[in-house]
Amino acid sequence: xxxxxxxxxxxxxxxxxxxxxxxxxxxxxxxxxxxxxxxxxxxxxxxxxxxxxxxxxxxxxxxxxxxxxxxxxxxxxxxxxxxxxxxxxxxxxxxxxxxxxxxxxxxxxxxxxx
Amino acid sequence: xxxxxxxxxxxxxxxxxxxxxxxxxxxxxxxxxxxxxxxxxxxxxxxxxxxxxxxxxxxxxxxxxxxxxxxxxxxxxxxxxxxxxxxxxxxxxxxxxxxxxxxxxxxxxxxxx
Numbered sequence: 001x002x003x004x005x006x007x008x009x010x011x012x013x014x015x016x017x018x019x020x021x022x023x024x025x026x027x028x029x030x031x032x033x034x035x036x037x038x039x040x041x042x043x044x045x046x047x048x049x050x051x052x053x054x055x056x057x058x059x060x061x062x063x064x065x066x067x068x069x070x071x072x073x074x075x076x077x078x079x080x081x082x083x084x085x086x087x088x089x090x091x092x093x094x095x096x097x098x099x100x101x102x103x104x105x106x107x108x109x110x111x112x113x114x
Numbered sequence: 115x116x117x118x119x120x121x122x123x124x125x126x127x128x129x130x131x132x133x134x135x136x137x138x139x140x141x142x143x144x145x146x147x148x149x150x151x152x153x154x155x156x157x158x159x160x161x162x163x164x165x166x167x168x169x170x171x172x173x174x175x176x177x178x179x180x181x182x183x184x185x186x187x188x189x190x191x192x193x194x195x196x197x198x199x200x201x202x203x204x205x206x207x208x209x210x211x212x213x214x215x216x217x218x219x220x221x222x223x224x225x226x227x
Contacts, residue, residue: 031212033213033214040122041219042202042217042219043217044217045214045215045216048213048214050212056212090156090157092156094213105156106156
C-alpha cells in the first residue's frame with residue numbers, strides 16, 4: 001500500500017514547454033486534489049475531482065488542465081509553462097466522506113520554469 | 115472570500131509548550147484542521163475539530179476553537195525536537211461533499227534543544 005505517489009519528483013522546464021504531472025493513489029479514494037505551495041502562501045487548490053471522469057476548478061486553475069480517466073490517477077497538465085508556475089505541487093486524495101475524511105498527501109513535485 | 119491567517123514563525127525550547135494560532139473568516143466552516151509538514155514531505159493530518167466543539171485533546175495536542183472570534187489554536191505539550199515542522203491550519207470550504215480546504219500560510223515551529 002503506497003498511499004499517494006507523484007511522478008516526477010523534480011523537473012526543470014523552459015518557458016513555453018509542456019508537461020504532465022501524474023498522481024496515483026491505491027486507497028480507492030473518490031476525491032483527488034492538486035495544490036501548489038509557494039513560500040509564505042500556504043497551499044492553494046488548483047483543480048479537484050470528486051470521482052472518475054469528473055473535474056472542477058479550484059482557487060488558481062488558470063494555466064493548468066486536469067484529467068481523471070481512471071479512479072486511481074489524477075493528471076495535472078501545463079500546456080505552456082511560465083516562470084510564475086515555478087512551485088511545489090502536491091496531490092492529495094480522500095474518501096467519499098467529504099470534509100470529515102482525511103486528505104492524504106503525496107510527497108510533492110518541485111517544478112522550476114526558467 | 116474565505117481567508118485563513120497564521121503567524122509565520124514560532125521558536126520554543128525543548129520541553130516547553132508551543133501554541134500556534136490561526137484566524138479564519140468563513141463562519142460556515144464545518145471542520146477546522148491542523149496539518150504538519152516535515153521538510154521535503156507532504157502534509158500529514160494531525161487533528162481536526164468540528165465547529166460545534168470548543169476543545170479537543172489528543173495526547174500532547176490540544177485544539178481550542180473560539181467560534182465567536184473565529185480563532186483556532188493548537189497547543190503542543192512537552193514540545194520535542196521532532197515536532198520541528200511547518201504547521202498549517204485549514205478550514206473546510208464549499209459544499210461539505212467536496213472536501214475542499216483552504217489553508218493558512220503555515221507556521222514554522224523551531225524547537226531548540
